[in-house]
Amino acid sequence: MADDKPNCKVVLANNIAKSLLAEVHEGLQKIDRKPLLVGFLSSSDPAARVYAEWTGKTANENGFAFQLREIDRELLEDALIDANNDPAVDGIIVYYPIFGNRQDQYLQQIVSIDKDVEGLSHQYIFNMYQNIRFLDLANTKKSVLPCTPLAVIKILEYLRIYNTILPYGNRLHGRTITVINRSEVVGRPLAALLANDGAHVYSVDIADVQVFTRGEGIRKRRHEVHEKPGLAIENCLPLSDVVISGVPGDKYKVPLHLLKDGAVCINFSSERNFTPEVKERASIYVPAIGKVTIVVLLRNLLRIVQNKIEAAAEASQEKPTEEKAVQATT
Structure with missing residues (x-):
């Protein structure tokens, strides 16, 4: 007798997230510290709080540090600027909606491109729509894409x-x-x-x-x-x-x-x-x-940290060359 059960395969996000986490763990092993992700919650939206809690749990369980900062929305702009200027902060995520209008789009542009794990900065959005996949001409530093x-x-x-x-x-x-x-x-x-x-x-x-x-x-x-x-x-x-x-x-x-x-x-x-x-x-x-979205968020954070480490290494290599050039002219 034929089986009347549907042949649809239900795939859960958790199973997909596990395969991505393996890639993240491999990258983390090459970094000698826990990257710090700071989340800003200025919304009363229950879904935003749930997302923030999931982010913190997943980050802490997988070798990242996470801080949730609950800020009055009128003070959020200054708080983002402070986080941009704090060298201890590697990545920033803001849990939207906040104002629910164009002011949210403005806040997205406040976050430094060097800490924007959500891929919402103008340069990242421009690259995405223009199908530009790298940040450099040598095609070594991949652009960051929006998490969802x-x-x-x-x-x-x-x-x-x-x-x-x-x-x-x-x-x-x-x-x-x-x-x-x-x-x-x-x-x-x-x-x-x-x-x-x-x-x-x-x-x-x-x-x-x-x-x-x-x-x-x-x-x-x-x-x-x-x-x-x-x-x-x-x-x-x-x-x-x-x-x-x-x-x-x-x-x-x-x-x-x-x-x-x-x-x-x-x-x-x-x-x-x-x-x-x-x-x-x-x-x-x-x-x-x-669950896949949160792992992608951590993957974006790892990519930002890797880009920062590579940029520092390139700068240190260029410095001795510049010093030699100065010595040759004196």
């Missing part, structure tokens, strides 16, 4: 949605992906990253649908965005190999009857955007990504 979008990328790599036979940077060629959410913090950056890696991305928001793509045959160097008047989620889901949803409202649910049979479904909202019946149609379902 990067966590989704790492999940897709773990699930082997990325085709490793193809060249790095083109490994989503042939994949059609729908991202439901176009926030400036997660949805839009995620659509850009996926398209920069070669995917054809439908970016679905409450008002419209946009397509992010590097063109036919991925001939463009970076993604372009095309408005698609008249297109709706009903047109996108049946074509999509992967559906990624992050709608914050508890009432929104992805219309499962529109899913392509065997689609990969990932939820990055704090709410469940997929009902349990998703397992009847999806081949793989990732119900939450929070």
Whole structure:
């Protein structure tokens, strides 16, 4: 008798996080101290506090130091400047939302690029959208990417949605992906990253649908965005190999009857955007990504510390050369 149970594989974030943590631990062994991450909590949002607590727990359990500083939001700007100037602080994370408007975007730019573990500084955001993957011309120092979008990328790599036979940077060629959410913090950056890696991305928001793509045959160097008047989620889901949803409202649910049979479904909202019946149609379902996001945050911190150590080593090598040049001219 045939087995009527769904063949969907449910993949938990904890299992994916473990593989990333091994990479982080290897990098930490080459550093002779615990990198210090300072978190700033100026929000009454319960989700922000939970995220802060998870961050501290994961950091402390994995060889990092963590301090949570609860600051009145009107004093946060000065507190960030102080942390920028404190040599003991290696990384800074701010738990948003705070003001819930453009002032939050301003605060993101206060954090020094040398301590911005969230990848929200202008240079990092510019690099991400322009598909510039390194900070230096020698391509040795990788740029830092926003944590939640990067966590989704790492999940897709773990699930082997990325085709490793193809060249790095083109490994989503042939994949059609729908991202439901176009926030400036997660949805839009995620659509850009996926398209920069070669995917054809439908970016679905409450008002419209946009397509992010590097063109036919991925001939463009970076993604372009095309408005698609008249297109709706009903047109996108049946074509999509992967559906990624992050709608914050508890009432929104992805219309499962529109899913392509065997689609990969990932939820990055704090709410469940997929009902349990998703397992009847999806081949793989990732119900939450929070633990991966925190490990990616620590990975970003490690990268910042490594960049700092390499910069100091390069400066010390240049100094004797400069001294010799001075001696030769005297």
